[in-house]
Amino acid sequence: MAETARGDRLIFSPSGMSVSLPYARLAEVRDRLDAHGVRYWVSPVAITLGNDPEVTFVYFGQKEDPAAVRQLLDSLP
């Protein structure tokens, strides 16, 4: 995998209502959200910029608490 500024990080939007992540990490993110009953939807596409790995986006339901969701995902290894 190409070395980039992104690495394999999850990057939350300022509102906390969505997160961008490497596509390779989508399965573990979904597993964590499903396990905690978080409502979300995943972008139907993954995009590539430069030599970065494919990126996709997860959007959280508006009734979710962004801080709580972030805490859940921050604790991923």
Next chain:
Amino acid sequence: MPLADDLVALRDSILADLDAAHDYHTDTLVAWQFARAAVERSEPLAYRNPATGSVTTGQGLRDKAERYLIGPLAASVLQQYLSLFEDFVLGLLRRWLLAYPMSIGRKAVTAADVFEAPDLEHLRLAIVDHEVRELGFKNVADWFARLNSLVKLGVPTDEQVRQLAELKATRDIFVHNRGVANAVYEEKAGGLKRFAGGERMDLPGDYLQTSWQLIRQVVAEVADAAISKAIPPAS
């Protein structure tokens, strides 16, 4: 044009426009996600809207990318899907009534309508248009009840009609009530309501995808059933 051919043309144009609307949604989603990903890569970016004077920086664009996708873009796409659905159902009814005007049954016509019509064909058009316009103000279940009273199609299912009613009620809330559910939404959506009155509604991507699939399926099934009934038996 024979009715069956006319219905094939209607079906094909509505399905093509539904696909184009879906492509528009996906392409726009991708464009905004590219913008967001570029900002997250620290690509420098700033632009000014000369009309309003608003200056948007990379960080600002990133915020807007999220807000626009889950807000105005989703609402406009849902409206496109529903407009096409309405065009289809009311267009089918109009074509059927024009082909079989006697199925309108007893209908009061004003003297002015009769005297102003240059010929019988214009009068027939006016009566059918009036009938379809009146039906347009009724609910989805009434549309299909009327259609099935004209020609027994057996589609859509009651569950599909309920789902379409919820969709249309959602669309109405975004058009008329700035996305906040109310009692009218609750009544129209019935048991499938997703929000209570006073709650701000959202349009998740999976809801839009399901809506598109539902409308596409109903258009195809209803059109195919009507086409099969419109083809005269071989002599």
